[in-house]
Amino acid sequence: MSIGKPLPHDAAQLSVTGRARYLDDLPCPAGTLHLAFGLSDVAHGRITGMDLAAVRAAPDVVAVLTAADIPGHNDVSPNPLPEPLLAEAEVHFAGQALFLVVARSHMAARRAARLGRVEITPLPAIVTLDQALAAGSHFEGGPIVWQSAPPDFTGLEILEGRIEVGGQEHFYLEGQAALALPDEDGMTVQSSTQHPTEVQHKVADALGWPLARVRVEVGRMGGAFGGKESQANGPAVAAALAAHLTGRPCKIRLDRDDDMRMTGKRHEIRIDYRAGLDASGRIRALDLRHMLRCGWSADLSAPVADRAMLHAANAYDIPALRIESHRLRTNTQSATAFRGFGGPQGMMGIERVLAHVAHRTGREPLALRRAHLLAAGQATHYGQELDEAPLPAILDALEARADYAARRAAIARWNAENPILKRGLAISPVMFGISFTLTHLNQAGALVNVYTDGTVALSHGGTEMGQGLNRKIAQIAATAFGIAPEAVRITPTDTAKVPNTSATAASSGTDLNGAAVAAACARIRARLAAMLAAKWGCAPEEIAFEDGKVRADTHAMPFAAAAKAAWEARISLSATGFHATPGLDWNRKTGRGRPFHYFVCGAAATEVVLDILTGEARVLAAHIVHDAGASLNPALDRGQIEGGYVQGLGWLTCEELVWDAAGQLRTHSPSTYKIPAVSDMPGVLDVALWPGGAGAPAIHRARAVGEPPFMLAISAHLALLDACAACGPHWPDLQAPATPEALLAAVARARGEGDA
Amino acid sequence: MAELRVNGTLHRIDAPGDMPLLWVLRDLLGLIGTKYGCGVAACGACTVLVGGVAVRSCQTPLEAVDGPVTTIEGLGQPGALHILQQEWIAHQVAQCGWCQSGQILQAASLLRQIPRPSDAEIDAAMAGNLCRCGTYPRIRAAIHAAAARLAAEGPAAGNADGGAP
Numbered sequence: 001m002s003i004g005k006p007l008p009h010d011a012a013q014l015s016v017t018g019r020a021r022y023l024d025d026l027p028c029p030a031g032t033l034h035l036a037f038g039l040s041d042v043a044h045g046r047i048t049g050m051d052l053a054a055v056r057a058a059p060d061v062v063a064v065l066t067a068a069d070i071p072g073h074n075d076v077s078p079n080p081l082p083e084p085l086l087a088e089a090e091v092h093f094a095g096q097a098l099f100l101v102v103a104r105s106h107m108a109a110r111r112a113a114r115l116g117r118v119e120i121t122p123l124p125a126i127v128t129l130d131q132a133l134a135a136g137s138h139f140e141g142g143p144i145v146w147q148s149a150p151p152d153f154t155g156l157e158i159l160e161g162r163i164e165v166g167g168q169e170h171f172y173l174e175g176q177a178a179l180a181l182p183d184e185d186g187m188t189v190q191s192s193t194q195h196p197t198e199v200q201h202k203v204a205d206a207l208g209w210p211l212a213r214v215r216v217e218v219g220r221m222g223g224a225f226g227g228k229e230s231q232a233n234g235p236a237v238a239a240a241l242a243a244h245l246t247g248r249p250c251k252i253r254l255d256r257d258d259d260m261r262m263t264g265k266r267h268e269i270r271i272d273y274r275a276g277l278d279a280s281g282r283i284r285a286l287d288l289r290h291m292l293r294c295g296w297s298a299d300l301s302a303p304v305a306d307r308a309m310l311h312a313a314n315a316y317d318i319p320a321l322r323i324e325s326h327r328l329r330t331n332t333q334s335a336t337a338f339r340g341f342g343g344p345q346g347m348m349g350i351e352r353v354l355a356h357v358a359h360r361t362g363r364e365p366l367a368l369r370r371a372h373l374l375a376a377g378q379a380t381h382y383g384q385e386l387d388e389a390p391l392p393a394i395l396d397a398l399e400a401r402a403d404y405a406a407r408r409a410a411i412a413r414w415n416a417e418n419p420i421l422k423r424g425l426a427i428s429p430v431m432f433g434i435s436f437t438l439t440h441l442n443q444a445g446a447l448v449n450v451y452t453d454g455t456v457a458l459s460h461g462g463t464e465m466g467q468g469l470n471r472k473i474a475q476i477a478a479t480a481f482g483i484a485p486e487a488v489r490i491t492p493t494d495t496a497k498v499p500n501t502s503a504t505a506a507s508s509g510t511d512l513n514g515a516a517v518a519a520a521c522a523r524i525r526a527r528l529a530a531m532l533a534a535k536w537g538c539a540p541e542e543i544a545f546e547d548g549k550v551r552a553d554t555h556a557m558p559f560a561a562a563a564k565a566a567w568e569a570r571i572s573l574s575a576t577g578f579h580a581t582p583g584l585d586w587n588r589k590t591g592r593g594r595p596f597h598y599f600v601c602g603a604a605a606t607e608v609v610l611d612i613l614t615g616e617a618r619v620l621a622a623h624i625v626h627d628a629g630a631s632l633n634p635a636l637d638r639g640q641i642e643g644g645y646v647q648g649l650g651w652l653t654c655e656e657l658v659w660d661a662a663g664q665l666r667t668h669s670p671s672t673y674k675i676p677a678v679s680d681m682p683g684v685l686d687v688a689l690w691p692g693g694a695g696a697p698a699i700h701r702a703r704a705v706g707e708p709p710f711m712l713a714i715s716a717h718l719a720l721l722d723a724c725a726a727c728g729p730h731w732p733d734l735q736a737p738a739t740p741e742a743l744l745a746a747v748a749r750a751r752g753e754g755d756a
Numbered sequence: 757m758a759e760l761r762v763n764g765t766l767h768r769i770d771a772p773g774d775m776p777l778l779w780v781l782r783d784l785l786g787l788i789g790t791k792y793g794c795g796v797a798a799c800g801a802c803t804v805l806v807g808g809v810a811v812r813s814c815q816t817p818l819e820a821v822d823g824p825v826t827t828i829e830g831l832g833q834p835g836a837l838h839i840l841q842q843e844w845i846a847h848q849v850a851q852c853g854w855c856q857s858g859q860i861l862q863a864a865s866l867l868r869q870i871p872r873p874s875d876a877e878i879d880a881a882m883a884g885n886l887c888r889c890g891t892y893p894r895i896r897a898a899i900h901a902a903a904a905r906l907a908a909e910g911p912a913a914g915n916a917d918g919g920a921p
Binding site (some may be wrong): 012018019 | 788789791792793794795796798799801827828829832833834837840844845848849850851852853854855857860878879880882883884885886888889890891892893895896
């Protein structure tokens with residue numbers, strides 16, 4: 001059985017020898033043309049003229065396309081609201097695509113794209129959240145409000161505050177890319193996308209074609225993190241449009257600066273809170289106001305903001321919780337999916353409130369958190385009863401592993417003795433809901449083919465972006481047939497093999513596609529078992545598939561021989577499989593129901609040190625206990641946990657998006673936008689898979705792992721807050737990201753110096 | 757016409773002198789293991805060795821290449837992997853994989869200069885090689901393991917000179 005084994009990533013050999021093939025590495029047919037976008041320099045304005053003569057006259061330019069050249073709809077939106085590929089009358093952010101250059105080389109296209117003379121009459125640009133609120137610039141017509149019960153603050157101590165948490169650039173190392181290959185009556189599009197079916201829909205819609213004429217294929221992606229869920233649509237449609245109009249293969253690969261200026265990012269959020277505390281410091285009533293920067297297009301903001309509301313109480317029981325969610329339209333890049341999909345923003349709010357309560361009341365922060373945890377059988381604020389509540393036990397394990405109490409005491413002594421370097425330590429839990437909150441997306445398909453030599457080639461609806469999905473899927477298929485995982489080959493995701501797929505997102509790639517693959521394997525197994533049961537005179541249930549053999553009682557034959565025998569008996573060795581998550585029931589209008597199939601829990605303890613003269617900080621140690629259920633592959637799961645923590649650390653510490661007053665993104669390259677480097681790693685990053693879990697109600701009782709660990713890094717922000725609080729008696733009110741500037745401001749506040 | 761020795765083979769390159777080495781390798785020589793990341797030498801994805809020293813090929817013009825070039829394809833072959841590549845697999849470093857050829861070549865350059873680096877020396881040498889999947893703890897571990905083996909087994913097991921004459 002290969003499930004449960006720490007087998008290497010399917011591309012382990014390829015990655016270290018440079019032979020892993022991504023889209024940009026595929027051989028292009030002779031005559032392939034290359035694309036570049038002409039972009040708006042203005043954040044908001046009306047297009048009054050577009051003189052593209054110089055672009056057309058530039059060397060090696062074959063065509064220059066504008067919105068008028070699109071035969072179908074000029075729309076790359078993942079939702080019913082239109083989002084133009086190429087601007088028409090108005091531009092809505094600096095970086096918006098205006099025209100598309102088709103040239104004989106990548107450089108020729110990029111050089112020519114700079115030559116456009118576009119006249120734009122500027123209109124007032126909404127760049128900040130305050131400007132958006134003042135202008136009433138909302139998506140969905142106004143704020144969305146959910147509440148578990150109306151918060152009644154009578155007789156309670158009131159605590160109010162605000163946390164601002166910046167957005168985040170995905171910085172997938174492989175930028176957006178697509179290659180469109182026209183054929184006699186259709187189009188094949190190679191796309192670096194998490195959502196091949198949506199690319200298929202958008203290409204067909206732009207060309208005015210039925211879906212069956214468009215085929216989308218996805219090989220290996222060089223990272224995605226949510227940034228290629230909807231954001232891959234534009235480049236893919238551009239390539240297909242140019243290929244359709246020129247009749248030649250067309251390829252686009254965004255330059256890094258263009259990618260950062262054009263594509264979506266994590267939603268920045270501001271959370272205003274009003275908490276009502278009883279005499280013990282327990283939160284009895286809580287009013288939260290979420291304000292999210294959604295950027296210029298609706299994109300995935302509604303479900304992201306919904307998930308921020310769903311995780312607004314994290315793992316805690318807040319008896320009366322009201323959440324008012326403002327989805328604000330701004331003249332900046334779209335805000336889109338990013339690992340956690342709003343969950344991290346929601347959790348930051350409640351963790352900040354609890355930190356503030358601990359500071360106000362003097363209660364030990366972890367004890368305060370424990371006192372608020374939901375128990376099994378209790379309902380979340382949206383009414384989902386918990387089948388399990390593993391966090392108390394996970395926190396016990398973490399406290400012991402991290403030696404929390406002793407280190408808290410040691411840090412208190414250190415801080416008493418050291419005036420310059422202040423330390424902080426904090427623990428935070430994560431309870432993340434697994435399922436798409438748009439219930440009908442919780443489905444997946446697969447196609448499994450067994451060949452007469454006993455090897456298997458399969459395709460499923462998920463996409464491989466580095467998370468190790470294909471390795472886990474191969475382990476599931478190998479286990480089903482009792483063969484070695486090396487005998488299973490996963491072929492590129494292909495809308496012609498598995499149709500109508502959901503995005504590989506919401507941490508659900510393995511749960512959904514793994515179950516679909518298992519279903520397909522089971523159908524083929526049943527056919528083989530029926531054949532051999534008749535031959536061997538036993539019941540089909542007695543037939544076992546293990547160790548490369550099919551056996552029953554004293555009978556046995558190699559799996560390959562069974563496959564060949566089935567072929568000779570004219571029994572199909574190919575099957576599709578399908579899976580739909582059961583038991584979901586969610587009403588987003590009322591904010592009530594059971595949106596999640598199950599939850600993933602974990603907790604982290606992070607220790608930091610802060611230099612209060614410079615604002616520089618380091619993470620000294622991070623200990624993590626995380627529930628991966630019956631892990632399909634502990635090595636891959638640990639990698640996701642480590643990587644998720646590191647990415648979350650970047651979000652809350654060093655990654656800062658800066659727009660100037662005119663709406664220009666000033667951080668559009670790694671020279672100005674800093675993601676964590678190896679030098680930012682803690683000396684200790686200790687990850688333990690929690691052994692106490694009963695497993696999830698999912699394939700082989702494994703738990704989803706992609707997103708939940710990202711939120712473990714909230715403990716790092718809380719530890720930095722703790723270090724700032726050691727500088728003085730006042731509430732430091734540390735904001736995020738905790739850059740040196742933000743840390744120095746918090747130190748000043750702790751000392752009662754205001755925002756000095 | 758420039759002469760360029762890559763992975764031990766001498767090539768005659770017909771390209772402008774200001775063409776970045778990255779595109780010479782990828783587009784003219786078909787060596788796709790070297791990756792474009794940012795184009796401004798700030799992410800490390802395009803790292804190759806020139807004369808055994810790590811350089812950012814996206815900001816190295818062809819005319820400035822003054823030694824033999826080693827790309828990931830020349831460091832070790834399937835079946836005869838360099839010790840760094842072996843340890844990279846053993847520690848299961850790569851997730852999406854895009855940055856990994858640059859990481860491995862940067863590590864090769866480091867070990868040539870400092871055979872047994874400390875964590876701090878690894879950080880100093882590797883901080884310009886970004887990994888968005890966050891595989892850094894495993895990168896550190898793999899470098900330490902490779903350094904220990906190279907010290908025990910001798911540099912012949914991990915020669916990264918790229919066939920310098």
